[in-house]
Ligand SMILES: [Zn+2]
C-alpha cells in the first residue's frame with residue numbers, strides 16, 4: 213500500500229510502498245478514507261518529540277472496515293469507523309476505572325510496532341493508527357462505529373482534535389452552564405474547546421490568540437469575547453475587565469507552550485480550574501506561582517478530552533447530525549495523501565483550522 217513515511221525530523225515525509233499485516237486475532241483492517249493533519253504529528257516532524265525509527269504518522273482518521281480477524285465482534289466489513297489513537301485493553305486499572313483514555317496496556321504499543329514493514333524492516337504505526345496510509349490495522353478496541361450518514365472528513369476530525377477539545381470542556385473540566393471561560397490558542401483544539409464550552413452553556417467564552425483570522429473563526433465557534441494578546445501587555449487585566457475583576461472560572465491552554473500555561477493560570481480566579489490541553493515539548497517545564505495554590509486554584513492535565521471513546525464519540529456524531537456541533541467549518545482544505553507536507557506547512561503558517569487528506573473514496 214501507499215503511505216507517507218517519516219524518516220527524520222525536519223525532513224519532508226516521502227510517499228513509499230509499505231506492507232501491512234492481515235488483521236490478527238482481535239484486530240481489524242480499515243481502509244483510510246480521510247485523515248486530518250494534526251499538530252501532534254507536526255511535533256514529531258519538527259523534532260519536539262522523538263520516535264524510535266521510520267514510521268507512518270497520522271492519528272486523526274475515519275475509514276471503512278475491510279476485514280476483521282478472528283474473535284472480532286464489534287464491527288464487520290463495510291462498517292464506517294473513527295479511529296481512536298488510544299485503543300483500550302478493557303482490563304487494566306484505568307479501563308476498569310472508566311478512564312480508557314489513560315489505558316496503559318503495553319501490549320497495544322507492542323502490536324503497533326509489528327503491523328507495518330518497509331524495505332523488509334518493521335516500522336512503527338504511530339499511535340496504533342498511522343493514517344497517512346491507504347490502510348490501517350488496529351485492535352477492535354481502537355475503532356468506534358459511526359452511522360452511514362456521517363460524512364467522513366468531519367468524522368475523521370472527531371478522532372483527535374474535536375474529541376480532545378470538546379472533551380476538555382465537557383469531560384475534563386466539566387464546565388457548568390453560565391461559567392466564565394477563557395481559551396488561549398484558537399487552532400484546531402482551541403476552537404473545539406470553545407464549541408465544547410458553548411455546548412455546555414458557558415456564559416462568557418473569551419478567545420485569546422495572536423492571529424486575527426483565528427479570532428474571527430473563534431467567534432463563529434461560540435466565543436463571546438476575543439482578545440488579540442499582541443495588543444495587550446497585561447492579559448490578566450484584560451480578562452478582569454471582562455469578568456468584573458474576578459478572572460475566569462475555567463482557563464484552557466491549547467498551544468503547548470509553557471509560558472501560555474503560566475498565563476492561563478494567571479487569568480484563573482481563586483477556586484478556578486486551569487486545564488492544560490496543549491502537547492508540550494519533551495523536557496519542558498511549566499512555571500506557576502506557588503502561593504496561588506492557597507487560593508485553591510487547580511492545574512489539571514488532559515488526555516484525549518478525558519473521553520470514553522465508545523460512549524462519547526457517537527454522541528459527538530449525533531450532535532453534528534443535529535446541527536449543534538460545527539465540524540464542517542474546521543475543514544479548511546481537502547488535500548491528497550501526496551500533499552501531506554503542504555498540510556504541515558499550512559498548519560505551521562496558521563493558515564488553516566485543519567487540512568484533511570482524502571486518501572480514498574467511499
Ligand atoms: Zn492530534
Ligand SMILES: [Zn+2]
Nearest residue numbers: 301304307315
Ligand atoms: Zn486498559
